[in-house]
Amino acid sequence: MKSDNPYEDISQVISMDLREMDHIKNKRGYTFISDSMIGQTTVKDPKIIYDWGCGSGFSTLALSRKFPEAMIYALDVSPLSIMALNYKLGRSNADLSGLVGENIISSEQATSLHKFWQSFEDVRSSKIIILERDLLQPFTDFRKADLIFSSQVIHWIYNQQKEAGLKQIMNNAIDLMNVGGEFVFSTFSTFCEPVGSGPQYMSHPLYIGFFSELLKELNNQGHDAEIRDKVPPMDADKYKKIINSSGLTLTDKRDISTRYSIETFISATYKSAPGVRGVFDGVEISNDEKKKLIELARKRAIANYSPDEKDSRVEFSIAPSFCCRKVR
Numbered sequence: 001m002k003s004d005n006p007y008e009d010i011s012q013v014i015s016m017d018l019r020e021m022d023h024i025k026n027k028r029g030y031t032f033i034s035d036s037m038i039g040q041t042t043v044k045d046p047k048i049i050y051d052w053g054c055g056s057g058f059s060t061l062a063l064s065r066k067f068p069e070a071m072i073y074a075l076d077v078s079p080l081s082i083m084a085l086n087y088k089l090g091r092s093n094a095d096l097s098g099l100v101g102e103n104i105i106s107s108e109q110a111t112s113l114h115k116f117w118q119s120f121e122d123v124r125s126s127k128i129i130i131l132e133r134d135l136l137q138p139f140t141d142f143r144k145a146d147l148i149f150s151s152q153v154i155h156w157i158y159n160q161q162k163e164a165g166l167k168q169i170m171n172n173a174i175d176l177m178n179v180g181g182e183f184v185f186s187t188f189s190t191f192c193e194p195v196g197s198g199p200q201y202m203s204h205p206l207y208i209g210f211f212s213e214l215l216k217e218l219n220n221q222g223h224d225a226e227i228r229d230k231v232p233p234m235d236a237d238k239y240k241k242i243i244n245s246s247g248l249t250l251t252d253k254r255d256i257s258t259r260y261s262i263e264t265f266i267s268a269t270y271k272s273a274p275g276v277r278g279v280f281d282g283v284e285i286s287n288d289e290k291k292k293l294i295e296l297a298r299k300r301a302i303a304n305y306s307p308d309e310k311d312s313r314v315e316f317s318i319a320p321s322f323c324c325r326k327v328r
Contacts, residue, residue: 013056013084014099018109020058021116030055033186033321034062034151036256040323041182046070046146050176052135052185053077053153057085063149064123071143072125075133082130088120089128136161136168139176148173150185158187163242170246177326183248186256186321187239209301217293223283236320248324256321 023029037059046067054060054074063072076082086092094117096110105113135150135157157165173183236253243250285293 013080014096014105014113016056017084017113017116018105021112030058030151031062033256034059034149036254037149037151037184037186037321038062038066040252040254040321041147041184042251042323042325043147043180043182048143048145049073049147049149050075050145052148052150053156054085054130055081055152057081057088059149059151060085060128061088061120061123064125064128067147068123068125070127070147072128073142074128074130075135077132077134079132082132085130088117090117090121090124135172136165139172142176144178144181145176146178146181148177148181148183148185150183152186154185155187166239166242167246170242170248174247174326179326179328182251182323182325184321184323209304210297213300213304214293214297217296218283223285239320239322243322243324247326249327250322250324252323254321 020029020031024031047070049063049067049070049072051060051063051072051074054076055078057074060072060074063070074082074085076085083092087094094113096105096113099105100107100110135153154166154169157169161168170183177183240250240253
């Protein structure tokens with residue numbers, strides 16, 4: 001029976017905040033990636049900033065710390081993410097007792113979350129405007145931007161809309177920016193690409209082994225193991241071509257890497273179906289079966305892995321990040 005707890009649906013967003021607390025300490029995660037991306041822009045004193053796909057707000061808060069005088073429009077299509085950003089901004093209070101009562105989080109985690117959200121008091125600003133909005137809609141009647149920022153979002157648009165979606169995003173950026181404005185965005189390794197992937201994405205043997213085992217087992221069970229080909233993999237060169245064809249000028253491209261121990265990598269990265277959702281696109285299979293397959297692939301990948309000292313702690317280049325400018 002479904003719980004009547006009004007906070008049950010936000011448990012996934014809450015769990016992201018719990019992970020980010022650890023990530024910030026270890027210089028990885030959304031805040032680390034956002035800070036690195038901000039370092040790419042040459043815009044010195046932006047007056048208007050848009051954070052496209054702000055999620056639960058780590059990129060928005062990083063922008064506010066860097067540019068405290070700017071008006072920041074934080075946009076996301078998810079009302080749950082917006083709710084979590086409002087918690088951090090102190091605009092709404094989260095009664096986490098329901099989550100604790102439902103055993104979704106512990107009382108200790110609830111206390112830690114409240115303290116974590118309070119740590120953003122220095123960037124709680126009336127200059128942050130939150131809007132629930134689809135990024136593919138045209139931005140008519142919006143204030144022109146000096147900087148558009150989008151961390152870890154563009155690949156979702158590509159996965160749903162292919163290159164047409166990316167071209168629409170670029171056109172929207174051009175329409176929304178002042179001349180001289182910059183669009184800084186980062187992507188993530190594309191769905192199912194790690195098997196034979198290029199150097200700009202994860203290449204650790206456990207990463208490759210996991211996906212190889214998962215695809216192999218899907219094939220053994222009679223499912224189409226080539227679904228990864230339904231959405232052609234994107235790499236840095238393809239993004240560059242779309243940027244250049246849009247009329248924007250690419251000014252900087254870099255790979256933002258974060259460090260993970262092997263234990264963290266294999267235990268956390270592929271714990272649930274959302275982490276590998278692209279593998280299962282178009283496959284008629286229950287969530288329970290997905291979880292069983294994921295666990296089987298993890299166990300096989302570990303069993304087949306021969307530890308190598310150079311692989312014991314590596315930097316995964318997970319976020320190719322681009323800065324492009326509107327020159328005319």
